Each structure stands twice: as C-alpha cells, then as structure tokens.
Amino acid sequence: MSRYVRLLYHQLRASVLLSAQYRADFLIDAAIEVLWAGLAVVPLLIVFGQRSDVAGWTFGEALLVTGFFTLLQGVLEGAINPSLTAVVEHVRKGTLDFVLLKPADAQFLVSTARFSPWRAINVVTAAVIFSFAFRHIGAPPTAGGLLLAAASLLAAVTILYSLWILTVSASFYVVKVDNLTYLFSSIFDAARWPASVFRGGLRVLFTVVIPLAAMTTYPAEALLGRLSWQNAAIAMGMTVGLAVVSRLVWVRSLSRYTSAGG
Amino acid sequence: MITVRDLRKHYRVHKRPPGLWAALRSVVSRTYETVPAVDGISFELAEGERVGFLGPNGAGKTTTLKVLSGLLHPTSGEVRVHGHEPRRRDDGFLREIMLVTGQKQQLLWDLPPADTFDLNRAVYDVPRADFKRTVDELVDLLELSDLIGKPTRQLSLGERMKCELAAALIHRPRVLFLDEPTLGLDVNMQTVVRGFIRTYNERHGATLLLTSHYMDDVAALCPRVIVIDKGVLSYDGSLEELSRRVRPEKHVVLRFSRAVDAADLDGLGEIVSREPASVTLSVAPGAVTDVVSRALARLPVEDLTVQSPPLEEIMSELFSRSRAEREPPA
Numbered sequence: 001m002s003r004y005v006r007l008l009y010h011q012l013r014a015s016v017l018l019s020a021q022y023r024a025d026f027l028i029d030a031a032i033e034v035l036w037a038g039l040a041v042v043p044l045l046i047v048f049g050q051r052s053d054v055a056g057w058t059f060g061e062a063l064l065v066t067g068f069f070t071l072l073q074g075v076l077e078g079a080i081n082p083s084l085t086a087v088v089e090h091v092r093k094g095t096l097d098f099v100l101l102k103p104a105d106a107q108f109l110v111s112t113a114r115f116s117p118w119r120a121i122n123v124v125t126a127a128v129i130f131s132f133a134f135r136h137i138g139a140p141p142t143a144g145g146l147l148l149a150a151a152s153l154l155a156a157v158t159i160l161y162s163l164w165i166l167t168v169s170a171s172f173y174v175v176k177v178d179n180l181t182y183l184f185s186s187i188f189d190a191a192r193w194p195a196s197v198f199r200g201g202l203r204v205l206f207t208v209v210i211p212l213a214a215m216t217t218y219p220a221e222a223l224l225g226r227l228s229w230q231n232a233a234i235a236m237g238m239t240v241g242l243a244v245v246s247r248l249v250w251v252r253s254l255s256r257y258t259s260a261g262g
Numbered sequence: 263m264i265t266v267r268d269l270r271k272h273y274r275v276h277k278r279p280p281g282l283w284a285a286l287r288s289v290v291s292r293t294y295e296t297v298p299a300v301d302g303i304s305f306e307l308a309e310g311e312r313v314g315f316l317g318p319n320g321a322g323k324t325t326t327l328k329v330l331s332g333l334l335h336p337t338s339g340e341v342r343v344h345g346h347e348p349r350r351r352d353d354g355f356l357r358e359i360m361l362v363t364g365q366k367q368q369l370l371w372d373l374p375p376a377d378t379f380d381l382n383r384a385v386y387d388v389p390r391a392d393f394k395r396t397v398d399e400l401v402d403l404l405e406l407s408d409l410i411g412k413p414t415r416q417l418s419l420g421e422r423m424k425c426e427l428a429a430a431l432i433h434r435p436r437v438l439f440l441d442e443p444t445l446g447l448d449v450n451m452q453t454v455v456r457g458f459i460r461t462y463n464e465r466h467g468a469t470l471l472l473t474s475h476y477m478d479d480v481a482a483l484c485p486r487v488i489v490i491d492k493g494v495l496s497y498d499g500s501l502e503e504l505s506r507r508v509r510p511e512k513h514v515v516l517r518f519s520r521a522v523d524a525a526d527l528d529g530l531g532e533i534v535s536r537e538p539a540s541v542t543l544s545v546a547p548g549a550v551t552d553v554v555s556r557a558l559a560r561l562p563v564e565d566l567t568v569q570s571p572p573l574e575e576i577m578s579e580l581f582s583r584s585r586a587e588r589e590p591p592a
Contacts (some may be wrong), residue, residue: 003387010384018372021413097333098368102385103356109385255335 007104008112015082015115029118037070037125040192055196060136062194064220067129068153069192072215074122075157076188080164082114085181088171096257107165107250137224145225152219152227155239159211160188162239162246169246172253191216211238264307264330264437264469269339271300271325271493299325301493302339309436310467312460314474314484314501318581322493323473327439330471331361343437357386360435364445367426369414375425376410379432386433393432400428403458420451427458438462440472444479456482477573489580496584501573508580509571512550514543516557517565530557544571 019026044066048059057065087110090096099109134140141149167180187210190198195213198206206212214235221227277295278288300322307313317323328334329341332348332355341348346355369378383393401407404424409417417425423443430438440459444452460483463470474480480487480501487504489497497504513534521538530553531543545553550568557563570576 007384010381014370014373014377014381017377018370021372093366095366095368097328097361097363097366100333100351101331101356101359101361103353104385257333 004104004108007108011109011112012115012117016117018114019117026118029116030121033119033121034125037122037129040066040070041129043192055194057194057196058137060133060138061220061224063129063133063136064223065194065216066192067126067133068156068216068219070122070129071126071153072156072160072191073188074119074126076160076164076185078116078119078122080111080161081181082116083111084164084168086110086114087168088178088181091171091257100254100257106254107247111161111165141223142225145223148222148227148232149219152214152222152232152235155235156215156219158239159214159242162242163210165246165250166242169249169253172256188212194220211235211242214238263309263342263344264471265340265342266306266326266330267304267340268302269300269304269326269329269341270298270302270337271322271329271334272337273297273299298493300329300336300490303490303493303495305488305495305498307469307471309469310463311486312463312470312472312484314472314480314487315490316473316480316487316577317490320492321490323490324441326490327361327441327471327473331359331439332356333361357433358435359437359439360430360433361439361441362427362430362443363440364423364442364447367414367422369422369425369429371415372413374411374413375406375417375429378414378425378429379410382429382432388433392434396432396434397428400431403461404428404454420447420454423447423451423455424458427455431462434466435468436466437469438471440470440474442474443472444474444476452476452478459483477577481573489577491581491584494584497580504580505570505573505576506547508576508583510547511544511571512547513569513571514545514550514553514557515567515569516541516543516561516563519562519564522561526561 041063044059044062047054048062052058054062087096090099090110096106096110099106099113102109163184167184170180190206191212195203195206195217207214213231218227218231218235221231273296274294275297276288276292278284278293303322303326315323315326325334329336330343330348332351335349343355344358346352346358348355348359369375370381379393379397382388383390388396401410404427406424406428409421409425410428414422414425427443438459443459444455447455456479459470459472462468470483472479472483485500487497487499487501488495489504497507514531517540519539522541524533524536527533527536527541527543531545531549534542534544536542543553554566554568557566
C-alpha cells in the first residue's frame with residue numbers, strides 16, 4: 001500500500017512539474033475555471049428569479065447541488081479526465097506497452113498518470129458556493145450531516161471514476177471513443193440540477209443508469225440532513241457495484257489489447 | 263535462460279474485398295480469417311547471450327518479442343523467461359526484463375528525461391544509492407550530461423533514443439528485448455547505440471534479443487542469429503555459418519595500378535562489379551588461393567581483399583529462397 005502512496009506522490013509530482021512548465025496555460029486555465037464556476041450559478045439565478053422553489057428545492061438548497069457539481073467537475077477535469085484521455089491515446093498509438101511493462105497495477109498507473117493541479121481552483125469555488133448557500137439557508141450543517149455528506153462525496157467520486165473506467169475500457173474495442181467521452185461530459189452537465197427536477201424516463205436514467213442523483217443530489221441532501229437511509233444504501237450499493245464491474249471490465253479489456261504498430 | 267517451444271500466435275482478422283458495397287455489407291456480416299503471425303517456432307537463449315532476430319517485414323519478429331515480454335498472450339506453446347511465464351506479467355518477471363523499441367517512446371514528452379528516470383526509480387523501487395550509481399554510469403556511457411535536463415521534446419531523434427535506452431535500464435534488467443533500436447538514426451548515432459548495447463551486455467551479463475533491419479547492428483552485436491519468415495523459423499546458428507550456407511562464395515576485390523581490360527579478367531571468376539582500375543569477383547571458396555595467385559601473376563594488382571558477400575545480400579537471398587520453397591511455382 002505504502003508503495004502505491006509513494007507512486008501516487010511521484011505521478012502527482014510529475015504533473016505539477018509539467019503544469020509549472022506552462023505558466024501561461026495555468027493562468028488562462030485558472031481564469032476560465034473561475035468564470036465557468038461563476039456561470040454555473042447563472043441558470044439557478046434565472047430560474048429562481050421567477051419562482052421561490054423548484055421541485056421542492058429552495059435557491060439556497062439548489063446552490064448546494066451546484067456546489068457539489070462544481071467540486072465533482074474539478075475532480076473529473078483535474079484528476080480523472082486528463083489521465084484517462086491519455087489512455088485512449090496510448091491504446092491508439094500502442095504506447096500502452098510501456099505501462100503494461102511496469103511492475104505496478106496498470107489501472108493505477110494510467111489513472112494517476114496525469115493531473116491538472118490548477119483545477120483545484122474548483123475546490124475554492126465550491127467552498128464559496130457552499131458558504132453562500134448556507135448563508136441563504138440561514139442555518140449551518142450539523143456534524144452528522146457533514147460526515148454523511150463527506151461519505152456521499154467519496155461515493156460520488158468513486159461512481160464518477162468507475163463510469164470513466166467503463167468508458168475508457170471501450171477504447172480497447174473501438175479505438176476512438178472521443179465521442180463517447182463528449183457524450184458522458186454532456187450528460188454529466190445535468191448533475192448541476194437536483195434529481196427531482198427530472199421526470200419520467202430522464203429521472204430513471206439519471207438515478208439508475210447514470211447515477212447523477214447519487215453524485216450531487218444525495219450529498220446535498222446529506223448536508224441538509226434529509227438524505228433518507230434508503231437512498232444512502234442505494235448510493236453505497238451502486239458505488240460498490242460500479243467499482244467492481246468497472247474493474248472486471250478493465251481487466252477483461254486489457255487482455256484484448258493487441259498493441260498497435262510493428 | 264529463455265525457452266520458446268512451439269510458439270504460435272494467431273490473429274483473427276476481419277477480411278473484406280475493396281469497394282463501397284463490400285464495406286457496407288461488412289457492417290452487417292463479417293468474414294474473419296486466422297492469420298498465423300508466429301507459427302510454431304522454438305529456440306533457446308542462454309544467459310548473457312546476444313542474439314539477432316531477423317526476418318523481413320511481417321515475419322513475426324515483433325509479435326515474438328511482445329509475447330516474450332508478456333504484452334501478448336500466445337495462442338499456444340510454451341514460453342519461459344528466467345523461469346517466469348511472461349503472460350502472467352508478475353512483478354518478479356517485469357523487474358527483470360525491458361522492451362526498447364525505436365518506434366515508440368516512454369519518455370515524458372514535455373519534461374526532461376531526468377524526470378522520467380526518477381519516475382521509473384519509484385515504479386521499480388530502485389534504492390536511491392543504486393539509482394544514482396546507475397544514472398551516473400548511463401550518463402557517462404551515453405554522454406547524456408547535457409541532455410537529461412532538457413525537455414524531451416527539444417531533443418533530436420538520436421538524443422532521444424539514447425535517453426530512451428537510459429530510461430529503460432534504470433532497473434538494470436537482466437533481459438533486454440530490442441526492437442529496431444537504431445531506427446532512423448544517423449551512422450554516428452547508430453555506432454554509439456551499438457557500442458553502448460554491447461557494453462551493457464558485457465558489464466551486466468544481460469541477455470539480448472535484437473531485431474534490426476540494419477545488418478551492421480547485427481554484424482556488430484550478435485554472434486548468433488535466428489531467422490524467421492512468415493512466422494516460421496528458417497535458421498538458428500552463427501552468422502558465419504549462415505553466410506557459408508547461403509552464399510558460400512567469397513568476394514575477391516582487386517585494385518589495379520592502371521586500367522585493365524575485361525579480357526584480362528577472363529577465367530578468374532564471375533564479375534560482380536567492375537571499374538577501369540578495380541574489380542570485384544565472386545569466387546568459389548576452394549578456388550580463392552588459385553584465383554589470387556593467378557591475378558597477382560598476370561595483373562598489376564595494387565591492393566587485394568577477400569570478403570564474404572554483404573549480409574544484406576545474404577539475408578535477401580535467404581528470404582527469397584525460403585519463400586520459393588514454401589510457394590512452389592504452379
């Protein structure tokens with residue numbers, strides 16, 4: 001275990017070195033990130049300008065969902081997306097050979113190969129959104145709520161990561177999965193809204209098939225102290241299930257790797 | 263010790279005739295065929311041996327190297343590398359081997375090679391003292407001191423290849439699979455890389471299996487060669503024996519002090535090439551002494567060398583022969 005912590009440190013270090021080499025990129029990235037996070041609140045401002053609540057959520061409560069969305073978007077684009085997009089490139093060029101030749105778990109190596117440390121700015125933005133939301137709500141979260149929200153967030157990150165591993169595993173079969181990754185990013189955008197906003201088929205899709213509800217709505221409900229034990233159990237079940245399935249699919253996909261080039 | 267017994271690697275590939283209609287039809291119904299990339303080869307390599315693995319494009323060389331390094335699972339047959347079964351890719355195996363290819367690179371593109379070295383140190387758990395010693399040795403042998411601090415993308419192809427080699431050897435592998443390591447390098451850089459590979463083998467007793475289209479690489483590095491063509495082994499033995507067997511004749515190169523008429527060369531041997539004041543003759547091995555003494559007696563010989571035909575010619579003849587044997591004329 002300690003070996004993998006050490007490896008994670010070295011992979012992170014390489015990413016920081018890389019980012020430090022492109023300072024201009026960093027400044028532009030950070031500015032764009034702050035702008036995006038600000039824009040994430042705009043749809044809420046428009047909707048709540050017309051009415052005081054949406055599907056049982058007040059403005060302050062819905063802001064919490066946006067806060068978790070911003071946080072997860074930071075995780076997705078800062079920690080998950082850069083590495084796993086690199087895998088698709090590795091598979092296409094045949095350079096995954098070098099990952100497979102290393103005496104360490106290949107999934108770990110590719111998942112930690114590249115970080116965009118500047119996306120950490122999302123954590124700051126999310127913190128601002130949270131504090132603004134609680135000022136609006138008028139009461140701080142309870143200790144129990146905070147703890148449950150932290151656990152839900154962990155589950156949300158695991159779900160997000162597992163879904164990405166499944167998407168990327170597809171690259172072993174179809175080589176070009178760019179469209180699939182775009183589709184996933186577009187669907188993830190719906191996670192900025194509380195799940196109860198969606199009706200019928202969309203609700204089933206976003207709760208069960210692509211569990212957006214478990215990613216942003218449940219952690220927000222946990223903070224508000226109204227996450228039902230039933231939903232918490234469903235989220236945990238989904239997390240474990242998706243983690244196991246994605247690992248199995250990854251291992252199976254690896255055995256299909258034929259290595260490109262001569 | 264590397265043992266390969268009756269190794270087969272067959273690929274199932276989708277096949278369709280050219281044209282739009284065939285392409286559309288293949289969306290619905292596909293025909294597959296099995297292509298034997300490697301079709302039942304066996305050989306053994308002793309520890310510390312340097313062996314050239316030769317064959318034309320598509321012969322199955324790279325497939326074999328990838329099976330040996332655990333990247334591809336064999337269809338059938340037995341493969342052992344230092345007691346390990348490569349397909350299992352266990353840590354002990356991966357720490358003992360490395361595959362270096364001239365076509366793909368592992369160096370982090372935007373960072374200096376030194377950072378890749380450091381990352382590899384962490385991945386392979388190399389103690390810091392050993393790491394320092396190894397890097398010092400590699401920097402010295404490959405003359406890397408000015409290179410390892412520059413971003414990889416700013417290095418020339420040759421400089422990058424030297425750093426690639428160094429990155430591959432941080433964990434001091436005991437078995438090195440080299441796939442076209444001098445591809446695209448200029449003559450000087452080829453010599454440097456060759457010299458380095460030889461030194462690494464001699465200093466650390468590492469086993470080397472090398473594929474290359476540059477016969478100079480093979481001649482300089484490999485006392486033994488294994489030749490495969492269309493997935494089948496066609497020769498395994500020493501380079502000298504190969505050249506004796508395929509092209510036993512010798513080339514006698516004569517340089518004269520003045521121009522010589524073609525008629526004066528009659529009866530000496532088959533003329534391979536001729537210029538006014540020089541000639542290369544192809545002579546049967548038993549007749550060399552006789553031809554040389556006759557030439558010295560009747561021609562103004564200034565300089566004389568006896569050599570085997572170039573390795574490129576030998577290989578090309580071997581490949582065309584084995585193809586002719588396999589595909590007899592209808």
